[in-house]
Amino acid sequence: MKVEENISNFPEVLGTSSLNRDAAVSHLATIEEGRMNDASSIHPPSFSESQFDVILRRQRPRSRKHNGLKVTATPSRFVHACDHFEFAGWGSVSYLDLTPEDISFGEAKCKIVAEAPTVGPWTASAVAANDVCGSVFYAFPAVVAVAGVYSPVSLFIATLILFLWRPIMEELSSAFRAGGANYTFLVNVTSKTLALAGGAITLLDYAMTVVISASTTSEYIAGEVTLPFPVYVGALLIVAVPLLVSLLGMKESARTALGILSFHMITMLTLSIMAIITWAKRGNGQIRENWNAGHSPSSRHIVAQVFNGVCIGMLGITGFECSPDYVITVRRGQFPKVLRNLHLPVIPLYSILMLLVLAILPIQTVNGGLNVLSILAQETGGEWLRILVIIDACVVLSAGVLTGILSACALCERLANDKIIPGVFLFRMPYTDAQIVAITAFVLLSGVLYGSAGANQRIISSVFALTWLTVMGLFPLSLLLLKFNRGRVPRQRRVSLSWTALTLAITVVVFVGNVAMDPKTVGYFSAYAVGIVFFFFVNSNKVQIIRYIYWAYDQTPLLHQWSWARRMSSIFMRLLTSLRQQPVCVLAKCDEIHHLFRMVMYVKKNEQASCLKLVHLYENVEDIPSEIEANAKLLDEAFPEITVDLVFVQAPFTPPVVAALAHKLDIPRSLMFMSSPGPESNILLEDYGTRIISL
Structure with missing residues (x-):
């Protein structure tokens, strides 16, 4: 081609605003001169050259016969009905x-994100730490029920296992520094279907956090005073306060969470000091009596009790899985310190406090109900300390309810933006900016879970343990998929493949251990998980589902004779197009x-x-x-x-x-x-x- 012929079509191809015409003439002239001088030195054509010198491919003419739609020789599956929406x-x-x-x-837009307020590692730790440290109130009785006098050992081992997850969470959060935790990780490293399942399990975890926090608070209050209504009514009333707070648009302040955590840690420290003083005064009589009553002479039974205690003891560290949700609010490079601050305090807190319980209280009392720590406070410090522990339980567990609601709202917003749940979940109230649809739906979901479990604290605890373990298992699974599918993504931390596989294997073993102790709880867990996954699946695949319905209409000639059925088919076509x-x-x-x-x-x-x-x-x-x-x-x-x-x-x-x-x-x-x-x-x-x- 000649340069003049090339350049005559140049603006039509590239647009007059994209390239200066004189520069284009000079560029093409240089190309043509180079070809004439040395044909053997031609390199693969650039984009601008290929527009004029290379006939790449020719599409067949686009026919107007079918309103400009793409046509194909492949037979349509819709024989009797219109199939224009297929193309x-x-x-x-x-x-x-x-x-x-x-x-x-x-x-x-970027400035808003860049200037969003961030917090330091201690303040950021407080949000999730209220869940982690607050779980002491419902974990102790459940652990003692299966581990007996070996409960301190079980809790110590359970807290040490968290060392496996910390580097995994660090690598994932450094690769994808965004909210949504496991859903965000999975949607970036694998198909949306698996991410959908991860989002469903995470939402179930938030719901179970709300349920167990509210029910434990109600049980604690019922153990101290006589309520004029059933315990489950008290749990609903306790949820009402965080629900009202969230509907008013008041978001959980990191400083407020830090204040609640500080109060909780001071209370636990005071209780521990008073228990140590009481133990020193009374001696080892009670712990020796508990040991003689619960010690097993068989090594096999000891190992079984300790293992079962570890499985249930994972309840004591629930809330740790929420920490990646707040990574975006943490200053860059500080997230490993957040995980450290969450993890290290619970190692001595749980094992030492459990040991003090067995040193002062009869094991029959510990097995008797949820109010273990308040009874310990009464024995060691008197009425004032008992009241302090009860107030602490109500405050920190209510904070856990609010954390569950707000975390669920953030997840629902992400899921709605990704078209996994209906867009109505993004609707906000005019003045408070609260996500009223998401909040209401989530609280109703929590109520359904609570009611279907018969308000039984044991069932709720067991299902929560399985849910938490599943969520924790998604972290090493996400990392394995990240390494294989998105290995080029830059990140600050690299965890070995063997470490990741070991963590996933331990998660499976502990999950199986929980199922073996109470097989029927896996039925509750499966029903809840499948129900939420089904809702997500239907919404994210509604186009395909409507196509199935439309195909059924197409394959039923009798319906084509009825006017209402024909109108319905038109509605289906418009719906498929709009979706x-x-x-x-x-x-x-x-x-x-x-x-x-x-x-x-x-x-x-x-x-x-x-x-x-x-x-x-x-x-x-x-x-x-x-x-x-x-x-x-x-x-x-x-x-x-x-x-x-x-x-x-x-x-x-x-x-x-x-x-x-x-x-x-x-x-x-x-x-x-x-x-x-x-x-x-x-x-x-x-x-x-x-x-x-x-x-």
Whole structure:
């Protein structure tokens, strides 16, 4: 081709605003001169060259016969009904200019995130620590019931096991510094289906936190005074206070949580000191009596009791799984200190306090109910200390209820943005900004769980233990998938594969141990988990479900004779179209067809979208991959149900540009996908807010 012929079509292809015409003439003239001088030195054509010198591929003409829809020779599964919704429109190639106003908007968005208040490791620890340290009130009686006099040993071993999870959580949180914990980890390292299950189990964990915190508080109060109503009514009343607080838009302050934690630790320290003084005065008579009454002469039975105690003792460290939810509020590099602050205090607290209980109280009293610590306070300090312990139990456990509600709201917001639950969960009250739908639905879910368990504290504790272990098992599983599927993601910590596998194996062993002690609790756990997963699955696959219903209508000729059935089919068609209207965006760096194909396949399998924006950011036109347009057209041909639009944006790949692009395309950043940045990259994924979908 001649330069004049090339350049005559140049503006039509690239757009007049994308490239200076004189520069284009000079560029093409240089190319042609080089070819004439030495044909053997030709390199693979650049994008700008391929537009004029290389006939890449030709799409077949797009017929207007079918209203511009893609057509295929493959027979339709819908024989009698219209199947136009099966085929999306043809894709296009366009150039998008980001105006200075768009860039300013993106910078403002990023500035809000960058200037969000962060807290230090001690303050950040307090939010989850109220759950971890508050679990002492319901864990002790459950552990003594199975481990007896070996309870201090079981609790000591259970707290030591947490050393396995700390480096795993550090690596995951340094790779994906965002809220949502296991759901966020899984959705970035594997399919959305597994992430959906992880989100369901995490939500169940939050609900069980609310249930056991409220029921334990009510049981504690009922053990001290005579209530004019049943214990389950008291539990509902206790939930009402945090519910009202959350509906008023009052969010859990880290400083308030630190104050509650400080009060709890001072109370436990006071109780421990008074118990040590009492033990010194009374001597070892009581602990010797308890030992003689509960000691087993068989080594096999001792090991079994200690193991069972470890399995149940995991209840004592529930709340530790919530710590990654707050990683975004912690100053960079401080999250390992948060895990340290959460873990180390509970090692002496639980084992020593359990030993003091057995040294002062008869083991029959410890097995008698939940009010173990208040009875210990009465024996060691008198009425004033008992009242202090009761107040502490009510305050710290109520804080646990509020933590569960707010954590669930944050998770529901993430799930709604990712189209796993209905968008109505994002609705906020006008003045308080509270997520009224999410809060109400979550509290109702907690009430259903409590009622279906018959308000039985033993069943609730056992189900909570299984739920917690499942959530903790998702951390090593997420890390294994991260290493295999997204190994190039930069992160500060690297845990060995053997360490990760050992942690997962121990989780399975402890889970099986809990099931073996009470097999029927696995039925409750399975029913709850399957119920929530089913709700998530139905909502995230509603397009496919409606297609099944529509197919059933198509295969039933009798229905085609009824006018109401025909109207229903039209409604189904409109519904299918509207549910797939939200486009998604894939940020493509290269033009390799196999890589682009995998990314489109991810969208097809995991998203209910009929339009995919394939966006390539470039700074110089010569840097655009030469085959990207041709391959985008191939993908547009290969997926009739998805419109593949190729969009070129002349801008650097930076967080403000991505935020501006999301605003310009009207696509949430949670629905913008990209491949893993390399280990040498300086990219911080939390600044972009996009999802990682390929290696």
